[in-house]
Amino acid sequence: MRLVVAQCSARYTGRLSAHLPLARRLIVVKADGSVLLHSDGGSYKPLNWMSPPCATAVSEPDDAQRERGVSEVWAVQHRKSDDRLEIELHEVFHDSSHDLGVDPGLIKDGVEAHLQELLAAQIGLLGDGHTLVRREYMTAIGPVDILAKDPAGGSVAIEIKRRGDIDGVEQLTRYLELMNRDPHLAPVRGVFAAQEIKPQARVLATDRGIGCLLLDYDAMRGVDDVDSRLF
Incomplete structure (x- = not known):
């Protein structure tokens, strides 16, 4: 699992359109490929996310994005639909990866x-x-x-x-x-x-x-x- 805390904005397109304006957020990238954006609130629910199967491509910003202060662009594309999540990273405060292993799953009672x-x-x-x-x-x-x-x-x-x-x-x-x-x-x-x-x-x-x-x-x-x- 990769955890990135960054000043970022995001736009989701496909079956619906949604935009997250520039703010400091936690980006979670899981081993199954899913990508989730969290704020410091709203309980456990992400502000936006892409479920697997999907693939993430990281690229340099174009001139217009660079002028806005964008340092890196993540394009998360769903493999079975036109759904796409594009994240513009401006400043990265934390970036770490952790191997969590295989989870045994929730034991229900x-x-x-x-x-x-x-x-x-x-x-x-x-x-x-x-x-x-x-x-x-x-x-x-x-x-x-x-x-x-x-x-x-x-x-x-x-x-x-x-x-x-x-x-x-x-x-x-x-x-x-x-x-x-x-x-x-x-x-x-x-x-x-x-x-x-x-x-x-x-x-x-x-x-x-x-x-x-x-x-x-x-x-x-x-x-x-x-x-x-x-x-």
């Missing part, structure tokens, strides 16, 4: 872990004919909650959350991009499963061909008798 256990035992909630391959299927960037097979024998990767938001869809997207490079698994379809899925997350998942599944925790535990409901 509480409701989320129980939802995973319950869905693995009730894999038919995905639809008739689905079968469980395994829980916590390990990839190079972390474990997929559940790997299953659909009735036609296709692979299904399932990410489980208590509350499904955009970050969860992004996480599943990264898993799918990696897993679909494996000829033993591809093609891999994604399912985003949660007790509650935010509208923005559902729109993003649909746009990326990812299915959404609402999980009724009480019904799955056998606490809620759905047959006796009036509504």
